[in-house]
Amino acid sequence: MRIIYLATKDLKQILQQKKSALFLLIMPLLFTWLMGIIFNQNENHDPRLPVGLVVLDDGVLGPHLRTLLNDSDTIRPLTPDQTDTAFIEEQVHSRLLAAVVVVPNGFSAMALDGTMPQLEVIVDRNTPAGQAADRSIQLASTRLLGAVQVARLSAAAAGHSESDAAWQAFVLSALDEAIQAWLNPRAKVVVRPAGIAASAPKGGTQASSGMMVFFATVGMITPGYILLSERHSRTLARMMTTSMTRAEVIAGHVLAMFIVCLVQVVLLTIFGQFIIGVHYWHAPGLTLLMASALAFWSASFGLLISSLARDENQVVLLVLGSTLVFGLLGGTFFPLELTNQSFATIGHMMPSAWAVDGLQDIVLRGSGLISILPTVGILLFYSTAACGAAILLLRRSLKN
Amino acid sequence: MTNEIAIHIKDLHKSYNGFTAVQSLNFTVRKGEIFSLLGPNGAGKSTTISMLSCLLAPTSGDALLLGHSISKTPRAVKEVIGVVPQEIAVYDDLSARQNLIFWGRMYGLKGKQLARRVDEVLDLVALTDRQHDRAGHYSGGMQRRLNIGIALLHEPQIVIMDEPTVGIDPQSRRKILDGVKELNARGVTVLYTTHYMEEAQELSHRIAIMDHGRIIGEGTHSELIRIVGGLIRISLTLRQSPGNLIEMWRALASVHSVSEENGAISLLVKDSTSILPVVFESTARAGISVTGMDVQEPDLEAVFLHLTGKALRD
Ligand SMILES: Nc1ncnc2c1ncn2[C@@H]1O[C@H](COP(=O)(O)OP(=O)(O)O)[C@@H](O)[C@H]1O
Numbered sequence: 027m028r029i030i031y032l033a034t035k036d037l038k039q040i041l042q043q044k045k046s047a048l049f050l051l052i053m054p055l056l057f058t059w060l061m062g063i064i065f066n067q068n069e070n071h072d073p074r075l076p077v078g079l080v081v082l083d084d085g086v087l088g089p090h091l092r093t094l095l096n097d098s099d100t101i102r103p104l105t106p107d108q109t110d111t112a113f114i115e116e117q118v119h120s121r122l123l124a125a126v127v128v129v130p131n132g133f134s135a136m137a138l139d140g141t142m143p144q145l146e147v148i149v150d151r152n153t154p155a156g157q158a159a160d161r162s163i164q165l166a167s168t169r170l171l172g173a174v175q176v177a178r179l180s181a182a183a184a185g186h187s188e189s190d191a192a193w194q195a196f197v198l199s200a201l202d203e204a205i206q207a208w209l210n211p212r213a214k215v216v217v218r219p220a221g222i223a224a225s226a227p228k229g230g231t232q233a234s235s236g237m238m239v240f241f242a243t244v245g246m247i248t249p250g251y252i253l254l255s256e257r258h259s260r261t262l263a264r265m266m267t268t269s270m271t272r273a274e275v276i277a278g279h280v281l282a283m284f285i286v287c288l289v290q291v292v293l294l295t296i297f298g299q300f301i302i303g304v305h306y307w308h309a310p311g312l313t314l315l316m317a318s319a320l321a322f323w324s325a326s327f328g329l330l331i332s333s334l335a336r337d338e339n340q341v342v343l344l345v346l347g348s349t350l351v352f353g354l355l356g357g358t359f360f361p362l363e364l365t366n367q368s369f370a371t372i373g374h375m376m377p378s379a380w381a382v383d384g385l386q387d388i389v390l391r392g393s394g395l396i397s398i399l400p401t402v403g404i405l406l407f408y409s410t411a412a413c414g415a416a417i418l419l420l421r422r423s424l425k426n
Numbered sequence: 427m428t429n430e431i432a433i434h435i436k437d438l439h440k441s442y443n444g445f446t447a448v449q450s451l452n453f454t455v456r457k458g459e460i461f462s463l464l465g466p467n468g469a470g471k472s473t474t475i476s477m478l479s480c481l482l483a484p485t486s487g488d489a490l491l492l493g494h495s496i497s498k499t500p501r502a503v504k505e506v507i508g509v510v511p512q513e514i515a516v517y518d519d520l521s522a523r524q525n526l527i528f529w530g531r532m533y534g535l536k537g538k539q540l541a542r543r544v545d546e547v548l549d550l551v552a553l554t555d556r557q558h559d560r561a562g563h564y565s566g567g568m569q570r571r572l573n574i575g576i577a578l579l580h581e582p583q584i585v586i587m588d589e590p591t592v593g594i595d596p597q598s599r600r601k602i603l604d605g606v607k608e609l610n611a612r613g614v615t616v617l618y619t620t621h622y623m624e625e626a627q628e629l630s631h632r633i634a635i636m637d638h639g640r641i642i643g644e645g646t647h648s649e650l651i652r653i654v655g656g657l658i659r660i661s662l663t664l665r666q667s668p669g670n671l672i673e674m675w676r677a678l679a680s681v682h683s684v685s686e687e688n689g690a691i692s693l694l695v696k697d698s699t700s701i702l703p704v705v706f707e708s709t710a711r712a713g714i715s716v717t718g719m720d721v722q723e724p725d726l727e728a729v730f731l732h733l734t735g736k737a738l739r740d
């Protein structure tokens with residue numbers, strides 16, 4: 027009970043501080059709105075690598091290849107302004123294009139006749155972009171020629187011979203079907219290496235969840251002031267002359283910080299749901315669980331900062347400094363899915379990365395309790411570590 | 427006052443990385459007594475108080491408060507004591523009433539009892555009129571009174587006060603000293619620390635003089651005065667530096683001791699009438715003018731001077 031009275035006293039003091047409203051609500055709402063605008067402008071931008079497609083063939087396979095290339099997550103085909111070799115090589119060399127594919131004259135005819143023609147690919151295989159583009163081109167080419175094989179085999183199976191008048195029509199329609207099958211597979215296997223996702227979160231979701239996590243720790247500035255002033259005014263030590271135990275005193279302060287952050291996060295999810303249209307509340311239980319894990323992390327972080335800082339300026343510096351590191355590395359400003367593998371790995375050393383992941387898992391990927399629990403567990407781990415360090419530091423003020 | 431013991435300190439020591447702040451402390455405070463620890467800054471008073479309030483673990487030794495050991499049963503000790511820290515440990519951004527309600531809850535009070543005690547304490551520390559103002563807007567004296575009031579909420583049998591009148595106006599000090607006496611009249615045992623000898627003299631049944639972490643003299647006021655015998659203290663202020671006058675006076679047979687601190691000279695003498703002419707003559711001969719002089723009957727200041735060879739106040 028005394029823990030609750032202590033937390034209530036802290037909350038009263040936190041609410042009396044004018045800065046609280048700024049750090050807890052005004053700034054996060056403003057930043058969510060701004061980040062949302064920035065992300066939405068990039069929404070129309072196709073992030074796939076540009077690949078030039080030059081079709082010197084007048085058969086059916088050129089358009090089919092374009093369709094297959096366009097289906098890729100990695101590359102997007104476009105037609106170069108000029109088709110002479112020097113110009114194309116220059117475009118690849120200066121990296122305006124990741125690669126250029128040339129469909130040589132007579133390609134379709136040869137393929138339909140049963141020989142295996144080669145596509146010409148101009149690419150710099152020493153660059154990661156070149157390698158990625160090359161792999162995607164090879165994949166499209168294999169699929170195209172595979173579809174031709176399938177069409178020829180089904181024509182033979184249907185009893186048509188190549189000299190038949192109907193053969194050509196049959197093969198072309200079978201080819202259409204085979205290509206369609208690649209575009210709409212019955213079952214799709216998605217292999218998603220860390221850091222490179224098929225779909226990065228869209229603007230609103232990233233802005234809302236990222237800023238929520240970012241400001242969860244920024245919001246610890248005023249609660250941090252309160253605990254710091256308890257240390258300085260020696261009221262913290264005085265507390266230990268009552269029969270309160272050290273654990274009760276720490277629990278009371280952590281509880282206040284936890285409540286502050288939980289209320290903040292819940293208000294921001296309500297804003298996210300109704301103003302930005304991010305579906306936080308389609309799974310209220312899970313969202314509350316993630317919000318609590320995030321609030322516990324923030325509270326532990328706040329406890330640690332206020333036991334480290336020597337004065338109010340240091341509270342601000344330490345909170346903003348570490349939150350910026352967590353935020354920039356940990357995917358609160360831009361999705362880690364858009365970064366390379368080593369950045370994403372480092373990013374996932376930040377508790378903020380897990381908090382963002384957890385929220386986006388619920389909102390975007392419809393994850394259930396079981397898939398959320400490890401994320402919650404990792405946040406609890408970070409929280410416990412921060413609390414432990416804070417308690418060691420606070421022993422000086424809380425001698426018993 | 428009874429002969430029952432309220433506080434029993436047994437060979438208490440505290441050192442910080444080799445520096446000894448308190449050593450071989452032994453004394454007892456009887457129930458119903460006001461007992462003062464008198465000593466200059468750095469004597470070890472606050473260190474002693476911190477150990478008695480179970481905030482600081484002693485390096486060795488123990489103390490019993492109403493029979494409860496500070497090292498073995500600190501929680502039981504905390505139940506029976508109220509501690510007034512040297513710092514003003516209150517919440518500036520809360521009113522006096524909010525502060526008292528909060529601290530009352532921390533002491534485990536609730537409901538009607540809490541409300542009654544808050545009113546009584548506000549009355550005792552004379553803050554009823556200003557109870558709804560923020561403590562941060564109070565004068566130093568009012569803050570000191572609130573600081574004291576908090577420690578009285580749970581009606582502790584022992585109240586420990588660490589320099590509760592430092593840095594306040596005479597009127598507030600008067601209120602506080604009267605409050606301490608009133609508290610004591612209701613049967614509360616008070617352990618009081620101060621570096622003002624007048625306070626120790628006015629309040630205490632018994633006094634322990636502390637310096638460099640040790641108790642160097644202990645007893646009632648008159649017992650302590652007897653240490654200096656019939657010695658009288660002469661305080662002098664000179665316009666110029668005394669030069670070798672001090673050595674000269676020290677050599678006189680009826681002068682017990684001479685000390686100089688920040689231009690103020692104190693002489694402990696057996697008989698002022700025979701010494702004063704000598705003092706004036708020697709200063710005149712040295713061409714030094716006397717700007718102030720005071721002759722005092724034996725007091726605690728003189729006792730301190732006698733025991734340590736230096737003045738209590740700096
Ligand atoms: N935490 C500490 N670390 C080292 N020395 C200390 C510490 N606290 C007090 N001291 C030293 O112990 C001595 C006694 O201090 P204190 O008990 O505060 O004296 P008083 O209250 O009589 O003025 C002083 O010399 C002080 O510098």
Ligand SMILES: [Mg+2]
Pocket residue numbers: 468471472473512588589
């Ligand atoms: Mg002190």
